[in-house]
Amino acid sequence: MILSPNGGIYRLLSSLLLLLALVGRVAQAQIPLDLDNQESIKSAAKIAAAGMMRDYIGNQPGQIPGRFVEPYYWWECGAAWGAMIDYWYYTGDTTWNKDVTEGLLWQVGPAANYMPPNVSKSLGNDDQCFWGLAVMAAAEKNYPDPPADQPQWLALAQGVFNSQTRRWDTKTCNGGLRWQIFTFNNGFNYKNSISNGCFFQLAARLARYTGNDTYAQWAERAYDWTVESGLLSPRYEVYDGIATDNCTNMDIIQWTYNAGTYIAGAAFLYNITNSAIWKNRLDSLITAASVMFANPDWGQGEKDVMIEPACEFNTQPAGFCDPDQQSFKAYLARFMILAVKMAPYTESIIMPYLRTTALAAAKNCRGGADGTTCSLRWSKDDWQVMYTGMGEQMAVLEVIQSNLQRSVGIPVTADKGGTSKGDPNAGLSDERTVQPLDLSPIETKDRVGAGFITAIVVSGVLGGAWWMLI
Numbered sequence: 155m156i157l158s159p160n161g162g163i164y165r166l167l168s169s170l171l172l173l174l175a176l177v178g179r180v181a182q183a184q185i186p187l188d189l190d191n192q193e194s195i196k197s198a199a200k201i202a203a204a205g206m207m208r209d210y211i212g213n214q215p216g217q218i219p220g221r222f223v224e225p226y227y228w229w230e231c232g233a234a235w236g237a238m239i240d241y242w243y244y245t246g247d248t249t250w251n252k253d254v255t256e257g258l259l260w261q262v263g264p265a266a267n268y269m270p271p272n273v274s275k276s277l278g279n280d281d282q283c284f285w286g287l288a289v290m291a292a293a294e295k296n297y298p299d300p301p302a303d304q305p306q307w308l309a310l311a312q313g314v315f316n317s318q319t320r321r322w323d324t325k326t327c328n329g330g331l332r333w334q335i336f337t338f339n340n341g342f343n344y345k346n347s348i349s350n351g352c353f354f355q356l357a358a359r360l361a362r363y364t365g366n367d368t369y370a371q372w373a374e375r376a377y378d379w380t381v382e383s384g385l386l387s388p389r390y391e392v393y394d395g396i397a398t399d400n401c402t403n404m405d406i407i408q409w410t411y412n413a414g415t416y417i418a419g420a421a422f423l424y425n426i427t428n429s430a431i432w433k434n435r436l437d438s439l440i441t442a443a444s445v446m447f448a449n450p451d452w453g454q455g456e457k458d459v460m461i462e463p464a465c466e467f468n469t470q471p472a473g474f475c476d477p478d479q480q481s482f483k484a485y486l487a488r489f490m491i492l493a494v495k496m497a498p499y500t501e502s503i504i505m506p507y508l509r510t511t512a513l514a515a516a517k518n519c520r521g522g523a524d525g526t527t528c529s530l531r532w533s534k535d536d537w538q539v540m541y542t543g544m545g546e547q548m549a550v551l552e553v554i555q556s557n558l559q560r561s562v563g564i565p566v567t568a569d570k571g572g573t574s575k576g577d578p579n580a581g582l583s584d585e586r587t588v589q590p591l592d593l594s595p596i597e598t599k600d601r602v603g604a605g606f607i608t609a610i611v612v613s614g615v616l617g618g619a620w621w622m623l624i
């Protein structure tokens with residue numbers, strides 16, 4: 155190598171210096187997080203939240219309030235507003251409240267039950283329910299109430315609940331909610347744990363908030379059906395769903411958010427009943443969810459960091475976590491904190507997981523143009539551009555802010571501090587948004603059930619989830 159004496163060496167040195175500077179910057183540019191310092195947790199949450207809101211376009215001219223950019227489905231937008239209500243609650247930062255309120259109110263639909271016509275034809279019960287959980291959180295946290303002439307948070311949650319009770323289907327598998335609401339959608343003949351678990355949790359939370367026992371009875375019914383159907387195993391593993399044609403053909407894959415929905419629902423029922431039976435269920439669900447935290451002996455990376463075992467470590471393209479799945483860990487964190495609040499004795503079991511996870515997740519926010527964009531594989535501190543986006547940001551946001559749980563109060567109720575106005579008959583004013591268009595049995599061969607589709611997906615996915623079968 156020949157370097158010209160005046161230009162070359164200088165250029166080489168300056169590129170080396172630039173490289174060093176860049177390496178230095180990259181090493182520093184991750185979300186700083188000190189879990190023993192509340193201000194540090196808040197600033198970390200602020201960075202993760204801003205990263206998530208980068209994908210929000212609903213506040214721009216000509217765009218639809220409440221919606222994020224493609225490829226994020228409508229349900230995930232509702233999930234994101236739930237995360238942002240928590241963000242406001244934990245940090246007191248009102249920066250995004252205008253967008254949150256505007257989005258939540260824009261999407262309520264004609265019957266104020268989160269079945270807006272633009273998307274309702276493709277909606278599943280789980281999709282609608284995630285918006286229901288967001289407004290339920292708004293009521294429980296005394297998030298600022300909408301103007302009096304608009305639907306109110308509690309009534310919206312009741313609207314979602316009421317419309318879903320009308321879809322409880324005893325014609326197949328002895329009960330349960332179907333995944334999809336309309337017969338023409340793939341997934342109408344699939345009953346899944348996220349739809350039933352979300353309904354279970356929403357009912358349990360409405361029971362506590364309102365003190366109305368009807369909700370508690372529905373929560374019990376949903377839980378019992380999950381056990382009877384086999385979706386909640388004797389070992390308290392939550393499986394994904396069953397095909398309604400036969401009710402034994404089960405997709406046994408486990409997702410973080412399915413476990414989370416049942417954990418929070420059980421915690422609310424434990425709190426209401428103070429019973430040994432719900433304590434045992436809650437404890438067992440939390441124990442079973444330990445597989446959602448990395449075990450180094452299984453090659454999953456840093457111990458106790460939250461993982462999405464069904465897809466996170468897969469290397470085949472078919473097994474990668476899709477945009478929905480990239481957000482699931484957000485909900486396990488969110489729902490585990492509800493358990494801490496409703497069953498304070500679980501704090502010593504849950505918080506060590508969420509502390510370890512938060513540190514690993516913040517550290518993994520070290521890429522992108524801002525140097526603090528988050529990725530998905532926290533337990534291996536593996537940053538990949540394909541795993542960046544709204545779901546990853548939301549998941550990191552929820553695990554970070556969950557570490558502020560001690561600094562906030564407990565969810566309010568109608569009797570104790572709650573200001574949101576309810577309506578027990580909400581959400582039933584438009585029959586098209588309540589009942590499936592057609593509940594006749596599905597026979598046509600083009601209505602291929604999601605059960606079969608997921609069965610195919612599962613065989614591709616099980617590579618990374620082999621341990622679930624043993």
Ligand SMILES: *[C@@H]1O[C@H](CO)[C@@H](O)[C@H](O)[C@H]1NC(C)=O
Pocket residue numbers: 218219260261262263270272
């Ligand atoms: C439905 O779509 C129209 C046309 O894009 C839009 O103007 C409207 O805001 C949408 N409404 C909702 C509730 O998304």
Ligand SMILES: *[C@@H]1O[C@H](CO)[C@@H](O)[C@H](O)[C@H]1NC(C)=O
Pocket residue numbers: 400402403
């Ligand atoms: C239900 O489906 C499973 C899996 O495809 C099959 O093994 C079983 O025999 C079926 N049961 C009935 C009663 O058709």
Ligand SMILES: *[C@@H]1O[C@H](CO)[C@@H](O)[C@H](O)[C@H]1NC(C)=O
Pocket residue numbers: 424425428495496497498564
């Ligand atoms: C219910 O939750 C409240 C608020 O955290 C708590 O004070 C109370 O002890 C809980 N009840 C039970 C049975 O744990």
Ligand SMILES: *[C@@H]1O[C@H](CO)[C@@H](O)[C@H](O)[C@H]1NC(C)=O
Pocket residue numbers: 316366367368369578579
């Ligand atoms: C309790 O909830 C049920 C179901 O929504 C409703 O029909 C009933 O009127 C409620 N009862 C009271 C006292 O609000």
